[in-house]
Amino acid sequence: MSTAAHRRSARLAPGFTFAGVTMIGLAAVVALAWLFSTSVSRSTSPSSAPPSLYPSAPTATATATAVVPGPATRAAPVTVSVPSIGVHAEVTELALPPDGRIPSPADPTAVGWLSDGPAPGELGTAVLVGHLDSDNGPAVFAQLYELGAGDLVVVRRHGEEPIRFEVSQVSRYPRTEPPEDAFGPSPVPELRLVTCDGPFLSGPSGGYRDNIVVSALPSEAGV
Amino acid sequence: MKKTAAVVGVLVCQLLLGGSLLAGLAWASPSGYLRLAHLSPDAPRVDVYLEGPRGDEPTKVPGVGYGVVSDYLTLPAGTYTVAMRPEGTSASAPAAVSTDVWVESGKAVTVAGMGALADLRLEVLVDDLSQPAEGTAAVRVIHASANLGTAAVSVGGRQLATSAALGDTTAYQDLPVGQVQLTATSLSGGRGLSESLQLEPGTVYSLAVLDRPSGGVRLRALVDAAGLDRVPAVGADAGYGGLAQPAEASDRGGSGLGLVAGLLAAAVAGTALLLRRSRTAR
Numbered sequence: 001m002s003t004a005a006h007r008r009s010a011r012l013a014p015g016f017t018f019a020g021v022t023m024i025g026l027a028a029v030v031a032l033a034w035l036f037s038t039s040v041s042r043s044t045s046p047s048s049a050p051p052s053l054y055p056s057a058p059t060a061t062a063t064a065t066a067v068v069p070g071p072a073t074r075a076a077p078v079t080v081s082v083p084s085i086g087v088h089a090e091v092t093e094l095a096l097p098p099d100g101r102i103p104s105p106a107d108p109t110a111v112g113w114l115s116d117g118p119a120p121g122e123l124g125t126a127v128l129v130g131h132l133d134s135d136n137g138p139a140v141f142a143q144l145y146e147l148g149a150g151d152l153v154v155v156r157r158h159g160e161e162p163i164r165f166e167v168s169q170v171s172r173y174p175r176t177e178p179p180e181d182a183f184g185p186s187p188v189p190e191l192r193l194v195t196c197d198g199p200f201l202s203g204p205s206g207g208y209r210d211n212i213v214v215s216a217l218p219s220e221a222g223v
Numbered sequence: 224m225k226k227t228a229a230v231v232g233v234l235v236c237q238l239l240l241g242g243s244l245l246a247g248l249a250w251a252s253p254s255g256y257l258r259l260a261h262l263s264p265d266a267p268r269v270d271v272y273l274e275g276p277r278g279d280e281p282t283k284v285p286g287v288g289y290g291v292v293s294d295y296l297t298l299p300a301g302t303y304t305v306a307m308r309p310e311g312t313s314a315s316a317p318a319a320v321s322t323d324v325w326v327e328s329g330k331a332v333t334v335a336g337m338g339a340l341a342d343l344r345l346e347v348l349v350d351d352l353s354q355p356a357e358g359t360a361a362v363r364v365i366h367a368s369a370n371l372g373t374a375a376v377s378v379g380g381r382q383l384a385t386s387a388a389l390g391d392t393t394a395y396q397d398l399p400v401g402q403v404q405l406t407a408t409s410l411s412g413g414r415g416l417s418e419s420l421q422l423e424p425g426t427v428y429s430l431a432v433l434d435r436p437s438g439g440v441r442l443r444a445l446v447d448a449a450g451l452d453r454v455p456a457v458g459a460d461a462g463y464g465g466l467a468q469p470a471e472a473s474d475r476g477g478s479g480l481g482l483v484a485g486l487l488a489a490a491v492a493g494t495a496l497l498l499r500r501s502r503t504a505r
Contacts, residue, residue, distance in 0.1 A: 100456030124449025
Protein backbone atom coordinates (compact mmCIF):
# COMPACT_ATOMS: atom_id res chain seq x y z
CA MET A 1 0.00 0.00 0.00
CA SER A 2 1.11 3.51 -0.63
CA THR A 3 1.80 6.06 2.05
CA ALA A 4 -0.67 8.70 3.00
CA ALA A 5 1.38 11.33 1.18
CA HIS A 6 1.45 9.26 -1.98
CA ARG A 7 -2.27 8.72 -1.75
CA ARG A 8 -2.89 12.41 -1.56
CA SER A 9 -0.69 13.29 -4.48
CA ALA A 10 -2.47 10.63 -6.49
CA ARG A 11 -5.67 12.37 -5.61
CA LEU A 12 -4.35 15.67 -6.93
CA ALA A 13 -3.41 14.40 -10.33
CA PRO A 14 -6.81 13.85 -11.92
CA GLY A 15 -8.45 16.62 -9.93
CA PHE A 16 -11.89 15.90 -8.62
CA THR A 17 -14.15 14.35 -11.12
CA PHE A 18 -17.70 14.88 -10.02
CA ALA A 19 -19.35 12.54 -12.38
CA GLY A 20 -23.00 13.03 -13.11
CA VAL A 21 -24.20 9.83 -14.61
CA THR A 22 -27.19 9.42 -16.77
CA MET A 23 -28.93 6.22 -15.99
CA ILE A 24 -29.98 3.32 -18.05
CA GLY A 25 -33.01 3.15 -20.24
CA LEU A 26 -33.65 -0.22 -21.65
CA ALA A 27 -32.48 -2.16 -18.62
CA ALA A 28 -34.79 -0.20 -16.36
CA VAL A 29 -37.66 -0.78 -18.69
CA VAL A 30 -36.99 -4.50 -18.71
CA ALA A 31 -37.06 -4.34 -14.94
CA LEU A 32 -40.40 -2.58 -15.23
CA ALA A 33 -41.86 -5.36 -17.28
CA TRP A 34 -40.70 -7.79 -14.66
CA LEU A 35 -42.28 -5.73 -11.90
CA PHE A 36 -45.58 -5.60 -13.63
CA SER A 37 -45.59 -9.28 -14.40
CA THR A 38 -44.76 -10.29 -10.84
CA SER A 39 -47.34 -7.91 -9.44
CA VAL A 40 -49.91 -9.38 -11.71
CA SER A 41 -49.03 -12.99 -11.12
CA ARG A 42 -49.07 -12.45 -7.37
CA SER A 43 -52.69 -11.44 -7.51
CA THR A 44 -55.19 -14.16 -8.22
CA SER A 45 -57.06 -12.61 -11.07
CA PRO A 46 -59.82 -14.56 -12.74
CA SER A 47 -58.55 -12.89 -15.95
CA SER A 48 -61.98 -13.13 -17.48
CA ALA A 49 -61.82 -9.55 -18.70
CA PRO A 50 -62.49 -9.26 -22.38
CA PRO A 51 -59.46 -7.98 -24.27
CA SER A 52 -61.16 -4.75 -25.16
CA LEU A 53 -61.17 -1.45 -23.40
CA TYR A 54 -64.80 -0.92 -24.15
CA PRO A 55 -66.78 -3.83 -22.81
CA SER A 56 -70.28 -3.36 -21.48
CA ALA A 57 -70.00 -6.37 -19.20
CA PRO A 58 -68.59 -5.81 -15.70
CA THR A 59 -64.89 -6.53 -15.63
CA ALA A 60 -63.02 -8.67 -13.20
CA THR A 61 -60.51 -7.08 -10.92
CA ALA A 62 -57.48 -8.53 -9.21
CA THR A 63 -57.91 -9.67 -5.64
CA ALA A 64 -54.55 -8.59 -4.37
CA THR A 65 -53.96 -8.91 -0.65
CA ALA A 66 -54.34 -5.69 1.30
CA VAL A 67 -51.04 -3.87 1.54
CA VAL A 68 -50.91 -1.92 4.75
CA PRO A 69 -47.37 -1.33 5.93
CA GLY A 70 -46.81 -2.32 9.51
CA PRO A 71 -43.56 -1.78 11.39
CA ALA A 72 -40.95 -2.48 8.74
CA THR A 73 -38.89 -5.61 9.08
CA ARG A 74 -35.41 -4.23 8.81
CA ALA A 75 -32.76 -6.09 6.89
CA ALA A 76 -29.91 -4.38 8.71
CA PRO A 77 -26.60 -4.12 6.84
CA VAL A 78 -23.83 -6.40 8.13
CA THR A 79 -20.85 -5.61 5.89
CA VAL A 80 -20.06 -3.24 3.04
CA SER A 81 -17.53 -3.93 0.28
CA VAL A 82 -16.15 -1.60 -2.34
CA PRO A 83 -13.83 -3.83 -4.36
CA SER A 84 -12.30 -1.10 -6.54
CA ILE A 85 -10.77 0.60 -3.48
CA GLY A 86 -10.24 -2.53 -1.38
CA VAL A 87 -12.89 -1.73 1.21
CA HIS A 88 -14.45 -4.55 3.19
CA ALA A 89 -15.84 -3.42 6.50
CA GLU A 90 -18.24 -4.35 9.26
CA VAL A 91 -21.29 -2.13 9.55
CA THR A 92 -22.36 -0.84 12.94
CA GLU A 93 -25.56 1.00 13.77
CA LEU A 94 -25.59 4.75 14.36
CA ALA A 95 -28.34 7.13 15.44
CA LEU A 96 -28.72 10.70 14.24
CA PRO A 97 -28.36 12.77 17.44
CA PRO A 98 -30.82 15.53 18.38
CA ASP A 99 -28.44 18.24 17.15
CA GLY A 100 -28.67 16.78 13.65
CA ARG A 101 -24.95 16.20 13.19
CA ILE A 102 -24.26 13.14 11.06
CA PRO A 103 -22.50 10.78 13.48
CA SER A 104 -19.53 8.60 12.61
CA PRO A 105 -18.38 5.35 14.20
CA ALA A 106 -15.74 5.55 16.92
CA ASP A 107 -13.77 2.77 15.21
CA PRO A 108 -11.96 4.10 12.11
CA THR A 109 -12.06 0.65 10.51
CA ALA A 110 -15.86 0.34 10.83
CA VAL A 111 -18.67 1.81 8.77
CA GLY A 112 -21.79 3.19 10.46
CA TRP A 113 -25.35 2.93 9.17
CA LEU A 114 -27.78 5.71 10.10
CA SER A 115 -30.64 3.54 11.33
CA ASP A 116 -32.93 6.60 11.51
CA GLY A 117 -33.49 5.97 7.83
CA PRO A 118 -33.94 3.14 5.34
CA ALA A 119 -31.56 0.17 5.37
CA PRO A 120 -29.53 -0.35 2.17
CA GLY A 121 -31.82 -2.08 -0.31
CA GLU A 122 -35.02 -0.70 1.22
CA LEU A 123 -36.86 1.96 -0.72
CA GLY A 124 -35.35 5.32 0.13
CA THR A 125 -32.05 6.97 0.95
CA ALA A 126 -29.75 4.77 3.08
CA VAL A 127 -26.67 6.43 4.58
CA LEU A 128 -23.34 4.76 5.50
CA VAL A 129 -20.58 6.80 7.16
CA GLY A 130 -16.89 5.92 7.46
CA HIS A 131 -13.75 7.70 8.50
CA LEU A 132 -11.19 9.18 6.13
CA ASP A 133 -8.33 8.62 8.55
CA SER A 134 -7.41 7.58 12.06
CA ASP A 135 -4.99 9.43 14.36
CA ASN A 136 -2.03 8.13 12.44
CA GLY A 137 -3.04 6.90 9.00
CA PRO A 138 -5.76 6.07 6.50
CA ALA A 139 -9.14 4.74 7.69
CA VAL A 140 -11.86 2.71 5.99
CA PHE A 141 -13.05 5.37 3.51
CA ALA A 142 -9.63 6.95 2.82
CA GLN A 143 -9.98 6.30 -0.91
CA LEU A 144 -13.67 7.07 -1.34
CA TYR A 145 -12.77 10.08 -3.48
CA GLU A 146 -11.33 7.71 -6.11
CA LEU A 147 -14.72 6.18 -6.88
CA GLY A 148 -16.33 6.88 -10.21
CA ALA A 149 -19.46 6.06 -12.15
CA GLY A 150 -20.23 2.36 -12.29
CA ASP A 151 -17.98 1.29 -9.41
CA LEU A 152 -19.52 -1.56 -7.46
CA VAL A 153 -20.65 -1.44 -3.82
CA VAL A 154 -21.93 -4.63 -2.19
CA VAL A 155 -23.86 -4.61 1.08
CA ARG A 156 -24.46 -7.87 2.93
CA ARG A 157 -27.62 -7.81 4.99
CA HIS A 158 -29.07 -9.63 7.97
CA GLY A 159 -31.48 -12.27 6.75
CA GLU A 160 -31.53 -11.02 3.16
CA GLU A 161 -29.57 -11.57 -0.02
CA PRO A 162 -26.59 -9.23 -0.51
CA ILE A 163 -27.46 -6.20 -2.58
CA ARG A 164 -25.25 -4.65 -5.26
CA PHE A 165 -25.11 -0.94 -6.02
CA GLU A 166 -23.37 1.02 -8.75
CA VAL A 167 -21.89 4.44 -8.08
CA SER A 168 -23.84 7.10 -9.95
CA GLN A 169 -22.37 10.29 -8.58
CA VAL A 170 -19.63 11.68 -6.34
CA SER A 171 -20.05 15.07 -4.73
CA ARG A 172 -18.41 17.26 -2.14
CA TYR A 173 -19.81 20.02 0.02
CA PRO A 174 -18.79 22.03 3.10
CA ARG A 175 -19.47 19.94 6.19
CA THR A 176 -21.50 22.74 7.75
CA GLU A 177 -23.91 22.88 4.81
CA PRO A 178 -25.19 19.41 3.91
CA PRO A 179 -27.61 19.92 0.99
CA GLU A 180 -31.09 18.51 1.46
CA ASP A 181 -30.92 16.88 -1.96
CA ALA A 182 -28.02 14.70 -0.88
CA PHE A 183 -29.85 13.26 2.13
CA GLY A 184 -33.52 13.87 1.31
CA PRO A 185 -36.11 11.16 0.58
CA SER A 186 -35.77 9.01 -2.53
CA PRO A 187 -38.36 6.92 -4.39
CA VAL A 188 -35.86 4.12 -5.11
CA PRO A 189 -33.38 2.20 -2.94
CA GLU A 190 -30.42 4.57 -3.01
CA LEU A 191 -27.17 4.42 -1.08
CA ARG A 192 -24.98 7.23 0.19
CA LEU A 193 -21.39 6.68 1.35
CA VAL A 194 -20.10 9.60 3.39
CA THR A 195 -16.64 10.58 4.60
CA CYS A 196 -14.53 13.67 5.22
CA ASP A 197 -12.48 15.67 2.78
CA GLY A 198 -10.83 19.01 2.31
CA PRO A 199 -8.32 20.74 4.58
CA PHE A 200 -8.02 19.73 8.22
CA LEU A 201 -8.94 22.75 10.29
CA SER A 202 -7.80 23.26 13.86
CA GLY A 203 -9.64 24.94 16.70
CA PRO A 204 -12.84 24.11 18.57
CA SER A 205 -14.87 23.55 15.40
CA GLY A 206 -11.93 21.81 13.79
CA GLY A 207 -11.69 18.66 11.73
CA TYR A 208 -11.95 18.22 8.01
CA ARG A 209 -13.79 21.06 6.32
CA ASP A 210 -15.76 19.12 3.72
CA ASN A 211 -17.72 15.93 3.21
CA ILE A 212 -17.58 13.65 0.21
CA VAL A 213 -20.87 11.93 -0.64
CA VAL A 214 -20.92 8.98 -3.02
CA SER A 215 -24.34 8.18 -4.42
CA ALA A 216 -25.15 4.69 -5.69
CA LEU A 217 -28.20 3.03 -7.22
CA PRO A 218 -29.11 -0.66 -7.24
CA SER A 219 -27.15 -2.54 -9.87
CA GLU A 220 -29.13 -3.91 -12.78
CA ALA A 221 -27.00 -7.03 -12.83
CA GLY A 222 -28.23 -8.45 -9.54
CA VAL A 223 -26.00 -10.51 -7.30
CA MET B 224 -0.50 51.93 8.13
CA LYS B 225 -2.86 50.21 10.54
CA LYS B 226 -5.65 50.69 8.03
CA THR B 227 -3.67 48.89 5.34
CA ALA B 228 -3.13 45.92 7.63
CA ALA B 229 -6.84 45.81 8.43
CA VAL B 230 -7.72 45.86 4.72
CA VAL B 231 -5.35 42.99 4.08
CA GLY B 232 -7.00 41.10 6.93
CA VAL B 233 -10.46 41.60 5.43
CA LEU B 234 -9.22 40.48 2.02
CA VAL B 235 -7.76 37.36 3.53
CA CYS B 236 -11.05 36.59 5.25
CA GLN B 237 -12.88 37.01 1.97
CA LEU B 238 -10.43 34.67 0.26
CA LEU B 239 -11.01 32.09 2.96
CA LEU B 240 -14.74 32.42 2.53
CA GLY B 241 -14.46 32.23 -1.23
CA GLY B 242 -12.35 29.12 -0.92
CA SER B 243 -14.96 27.31 1.10
CA LEU B 244 -17.71 28.34 -1.32
CA LEU B 245 -15.72 26.96 -4.24
CA ALA B 246 -15.45 23.66 -2.44
CA GLY B 247 -19.22 23.30 -2.20
CA LEU B 248 -20.26 21.80 -5.49
CA ALA B 249 -23.90 21.58 -6.29
CA TRP B 250 -25.63 18.24 -5.98
CA ALA B 251 -27.49 17.41 -9.13
CA SER B 252 -29.47 14.22 -9.56
CA PRO B 253 -28.65 12.65 -12.90
CA SER B 254 -32.09 11.31 -13.61
CA GLY B 255 -35.76 11.38 -12.72
CA TYR B 256 -38.29 8.80 -11.64
CA LEU B 257 -41.49 7.50 -13.19
CA ARG B 258 -43.95 4.82 -12.17
CA LEU B 259 -47.04 3.53 -13.93
CA ALA B 260 -50.40 2.55 -12.52
CA HIS B 261 -53.80 1.21 -13.56
CA LEU B 262 -56.34 2.80 -11.21
CA SER B 263 -59.51 2.72 -13.26
CA PRO B 264 -61.83 0.24 -11.49
CA ASP B 265 -63.99 -0.80 -14.43
CA ALA B 266 -61.33 -0.71 -17.13
CA PRO B 267 -60.06 -4.13 -18.23
CA ARG B 268 -56.46 -5.19 -18.50
CA VAL B 269 -54.32 -3.02 -20.75
CA ASP B 270 -51.00 -3.15 -22.53
CA VAL B 271 -48.95 -0.18 -21.39
CA TYR B 272 -46.44 1.41 -23.75
CA LEU B 273 -43.58 3.62 -22.64
CA GLU B 274 -41.69 5.55 -25.29
CA GLY B 275 -38.48 7.37 -24.42
CA PRO B 276 -37.01 10.63 -25.64
CA ARG B 277 -34.47 8.92 -27.88
CA GLY B 278 -36.93 7.63 -30.43
CA ASP B 279 -36.31 3.98 -29.53
CA GLU B 280 -39.08 1.44 -30.00
CA PRO B 281 -41.65 1.86 -27.23
CA THR B 282 -41.44 -0.73 -24.48
CA LYS B 283 -44.59 -2.75 -24.00
CA VAL B 284 -45.80 -4.00 -20.64
CA PRO B 285 -48.57 -6.48 -21.42
CA GLY B 286 -51.70 -7.28 -19.44
CA VAL B 287 -51.67 -4.70 -16.68
CA GLY B 288 -54.78 -5.01 -14.51
CA TYR B 289 -56.63 -2.67 -12.17
CA GLY B 290 -54.78 -1.93 -8.95
CA VAL B 291 -51.32 -2.63 -10.34
CA VAL B 292 -48.70 0.00 -9.55
CA SER B 293 -45.13 -0.40 -10.75
CA ASP B 294 -42.03 0.47 -8.76
CA TYR B 295 -40.29 3.67 -9.80
CA LEU B 296 -38.12 3.54 -12.88
CA THR B 297 -34.96 5.63 -12.87
CA LEU B 298 -34.90 7.30 -16.28
CA PRO B 299 -32.82 9.93 -18.05
CA ALA B 300 -34.60 13.27 -17.95
CA GLY B 301 -36.72 14.00 -21.00
CA THR B 302 -40.16 13.75 -22.50
CA TYR B 303 -41.76 10.31 -22.51
CA THR B 304 -45.02 9.10 -23.98
CA VAL B 305 -47.22 6.67 -22.07
CA ALA B 306 -50.06 4.93 -23.90
CA MET B 307 -52.61 2.28 -22.94
CA ARG B 308 -54.23 -0.10 -25.41
CA PRO B 309 -56.73 -2.87 -24.75
CA GLU B 310 -54.79 -6.01 -23.90
CA GLY B 311 -53.73 -7.90 -26.99
CA THR B 312 -54.40 -5.18 -29.56
CA SER B 313 -51.80 -4.24 -32.13
CA ALA B 314 -49.21 -1.64 -31.21
CA SER B 315 -50.15 0.22 -34.37
CA ALA B 316 -53.79 0.53 -33.32
CA PRO B 317 -54.83 3.88 -31.92
CA ALA B 318 -54.22 4.09 -28.18
CA ALA B 319 -57.22 4.20 -25.85
CA VAL B 320 -55.44 6.89 -23.90
CA SER B 321 -51.99 8.41 -24.14
CA THR B 322 -50.10 11.28 -22.65
CA ASP B 323 -46.73 12.96 -22.81
CA VAL B 324 -44.87 13.23 -19.53
CA TRP B 325 -41.82 15.29 -18.71
CA VAL B 326 -39.42 13.38 -16.48
CA GLU B 327 -37.42 16.01 -14.67
CA SER B 328 -34.04 15.43 -13.08
CA GLY B 329 -34.46 14.57 -9.39
CA LYS B 330 -38.27 14.65 -9.60
CA ALA B 331 -40.83 11.83 -9.56
CA VAL B 332 -44.15 11.35 -11.34
CA THR B 333 -46.84 8.69 -11.39
CA VAL B 334 -48.66 8.16 -14.67
CA ALA B 335 -51.96 6.48 -13.88
CA GLY B 336 -55.01 5.41 -15.81
CA MET B 337 -57.71 7.12 -13.72
CA GLY B 338 -61.43 7.57 -13.50
CA ALA B 339 -64.24 5.40 -14.79
CA LEU B 340 -63.79 3.56 -18.07
CA ALA B 341 -66.34 5.83 -19.73
CA ASP B 342 -64.05 8.81 -19.24
CA LEU B 343 -60.73 7.04 -18.74
CA ARG B 344 -57.73 9.35 -18.73
CA LEU B 345 -53.99 9.07 -18.14
CA GLU B 346 -53.13 11.44 -15.34
CA VAL B 347 -49.63 12.64 -14.50
CA LEU B 348 -49.38 12.94 -10.72
CA VAL B 349 -46.41 14.88 -9.40
CA ASP B 350 -44.96 12.95 -6.47
CA ASP B 351 -43.44 14.79 -3.53
CA LEU B 352 -39.79 14.00 -2.78
CA SER B 353 -39.24 16.77 -0.25
CA GLN B 354 -38.45 16.05 3.37
CA PRO B 355 -41.57 15.99 5.56
CA ALA B 356 -41.38 18.22 8.64
CA GLU B 357 -39.71 16.59 11.63
CA GLY B 358 -41.92 13.98 13.31
CA THR B 359 -44.30 13.82 10.36
CA ALA B 360 -44.97 11.87 7.20
CA ALA B 361 -46.36 13.38 4.00
CA VAL B 362 -49.65 11.75 2.98
CA ARG B 363 -52.08 12.11 0.09
CA VAL B 364 -55.07 10.01 -0.94
CA ILE B 365 -55.86 8.75 -4.44
CA HIS B 366 -59.54 7.99 -4.95
CA ALA B 367 -59.71 4.98 -7.27
CA SER B 368 -62.86 3.24 -6.01
CA ALA B 369 -66.24 3.18 -7.73
CA ASN B 370 -67.75 1.35 -4.77
CA LEU B 371 -66.87 4.22 -2.44
CA GLY B 372 -68.50 6.93 -4.50
CA THR B 373 -68.01 10.56 -3.60
CA ALA B 374 -66.47 10.63 -0.14
CA ALA B 375 -64.98 12.61 2.69
CA VAL B 376 -61.52 11.31 3.53
CA SER B 377 -59.51 11.84 6.68
CA VAL B 378 -56.24 10.35 7.92
CA GLY B 379 -55.24 10.51 11.57
CA GLY B 380 -58.18 12.81 12.25
CA ARG B 381 -56.99 15.29 9.63
CA GLN B 382 -59.35 15.91 6.74
CA LEU B 383 -57.66 15.43 3.37
CA ALA B 384 -60.79 15.80 1.25
CA THR B 385 -64.31 16.96 2.06
CA SER B 386 -65.76 15.63 -1.19
CA ALA B 387 -63.50 13.50 -3.35
CA ALA B 388 -64.81 11.71 -6.43
CA LEU B 389 -63.48 8.75 -8.37
CA GLY B 390 -60.23 9.82 -10.06
CA ASP B 391 -59.43 12.63 -7.60
CA THR B 392 -56.09 12.96 -5.84
CA THR B 393 -55.73 15.11 -2.72
CA ALA B 394 -52.80 17.39 -1.96
CA TYR B 395 -50.10 16.08 0.39
CA GLN B 396 -50.34 16.91 4.07
CA ASP B 397 -47.71 16.43 6.76
CA LEU B 398 -49.25 14.21 9.44
CA PRO B 399 -47.86 13.13 12.81
CA VAL B 400 -46.28 9.68 12.54
CA GLY B 401 -47.41 6.49 14.24
CA GLN B 402 -50.55 4.39 14.04
CA VAL B 403 -53.29 6.35 12.28
CA GLN B 404 -56.74 5.60 10.96
CA LEU B 405 -57.79 6.28 7.38
CA THR B 406 -61.52 6.93 7.20
CA ALA B 407 -63.39 7.33 3.93
CA THR B 408 -67.06 8.14 4.41
CA SER B 409 -69.23 7.87 1.32
CA LEU B 410 -71.44 10.87 0.65
CA SER B 411 -73.31 9.07 -2.11
CA GLY B 412 -74.51 5.93 -0.35
CA GLY B 413 -71.49 3.84 -1.27
CA ARG B 414 -69.37 1.58 0.88
CA GLY B 415 -67.05 3.28 3.37
CA LEU B 416 -63.59 2.33 4.57
CA SER B 417 -61.85 2.55 7.91
CA GLU B 418 -58.38 1.08 8.12
CA SER B 419 -55.38 1.67 10.35
CA LEU B 420 -51.86 2.03 9.13
CA GLN B 421 -48.42 2.90 10.47
CA LEU B 422 -46.83 6.15 9.27
CA GLU B 423 -43.04 6.29 9.49
CA PRO B 424 -41.12 9.57 9.85
CA GLY B 425 -39.32 10.99 6.82
CA THR B 426 -41.61 9.04 4.51
CA VAL B 427 -43.98 10.15 1.73
CA TYR B 428 -47.14 8.09 1.08
CA SER B 429 -49.86 7.84 -1.53
CA LEU B 430 -52.84 6.03 -0.06
CA ALA B 431 -54.88 4.51 -2.87
CA VAL B 432 -58.49 3.61 -2.12
CA LEU B 433 -59.45 0.74 -4.41
CA ASP B 434 -62.47 -1.43 -5.18
CA ARG B 435 -62.59 -4.98 -3.96
CA PRO B 436 -63.93 -7.33 -6.61
CA SER B 437 -66.46 -8.52 -4.03
CA GLY B 438 -67.97 -5.06 -3.90
CA GLY B 439 -66.13 -3.57 -0.94
CA VAL B 440 -63.38 -1.01 -0.67
CA ARG B 441 -59.74 -1.57 0.25
CA LEU B 442 -56.65 0.48 0.96
CA ARG B 443 -53.32 0.17 -0.79
CA ALA B 444 -50.58 2.23 0.83
CA LEU B 445 -47.82 3.19 -1.60
CA VAL B 446 -44.51 4.57 -0.39
CA ASP B 447 -43.56 7.41 -2.73
CA ALA B 448 -40.23 8.14 -1.06
CA ALA B 449 -38.33 7.48 2.15
CA GLY B 450 -35.24 8.85 3.84
CA LEU B 451 -33.78 9.84 7.17
CA ASP B 452 -36.20 10.85 9.91
CA ARG B 453 -34.92 14.38 9.43
CA VAL B 454 -32.39 16.15 7.26
CA PRO B 455 -28.95 16.33 8.90
CA ALA B 456 -27.98 19.81 10.03
CA VAL B 457 -24.23 19.20 9.85
CA GLY B 458 -22.23 16.68 7.86
CA ALA B 459 -20.06 13.91 9.26
CA ASP B 460 -16.92 14.64 11.29
CA ALA B 461 -15.38 11.47 9.94
CA GLY B 462 -11.65 11.94 10.22
CA TYR B 463 -9.16 12.05 13.06
CA GLY B 464 -6.55 14.00 11.10
CA GLY B 465 -3.99 11.25 10.66
CA LEU B 466 -3.68 11.97 6.94
CA ALA B 467 -3.53 15.73 7.42
CA GLN B 468 -0.06 17.22 7.27
CA PRO B 469 0.33 20.98 7.61
CA ALA B 470 2.62 21.18 4.58
CA GLU B 471 0.00 19.52 2.43
CA ALA B 472 -3.00 21.42 3.65
CA SER B 473 -3.32 23.08 0.25
CA ASP B 474 -3.47 19.70 -1.49
CA ARG B 475 -6.59 18.62 0.33
CA GLY B 476 -8.58 21.72 -0.33
CA GLY B 477 -7.83 22.00 -3.99
CA SER B 478 -8.89 25.64 -3.72
CA GLY B 479 -5.64 27.41 -3.10
CA LEU B 480 -6.12 27.27 0.61
CA GLY B 481 -2.40 26.85 1.22
CA LEU B 482 -1.84 30.17 -0.51
CA VAL B 483 -4.61 31.73 1.54
CA ALA B 484 -3.16 30.32 4.74
CA GLY B 485 0.19 31.76 3.70
CA LEU B 486 -1.39 35.15 3.06
CA LEU B 487 -3.16 34.98 6.40
CA ALA B 488 0.09 34.19 8.16
CA ALA B 489 1.77 37.05 6.31
CA ALA B 490 -1.05 39.40 7.22
CA VAL B 491 -0.87 38.45 10.88
CA ALA B 492 2.89 38.87 10.88
CA GLY B 493 2.59 42.16 9.02
CA THR B 494 -0.02 43.48 11.41
CA ALA B 495 2.11 42.51 14.40
CA LEU B 496 5.10 44.23 12.83
CA LEU B 497 3.09 47.36 12.04
CA LEU B 498 1.65 47.50 15.53
CA ARG B 499 5.11 47.12 17.04
CA ARG B 500 6.46 49.85 14.76
CA SER B 501 3.66 52.27 15.54
CA ARG B 502 4.18 51.58 19.21
CA THR B 503 7.91 52.28 18.91
CA ALA B 504 7.25 55.42 16.91
CA ARG B 505 5.12 56.83 19.71
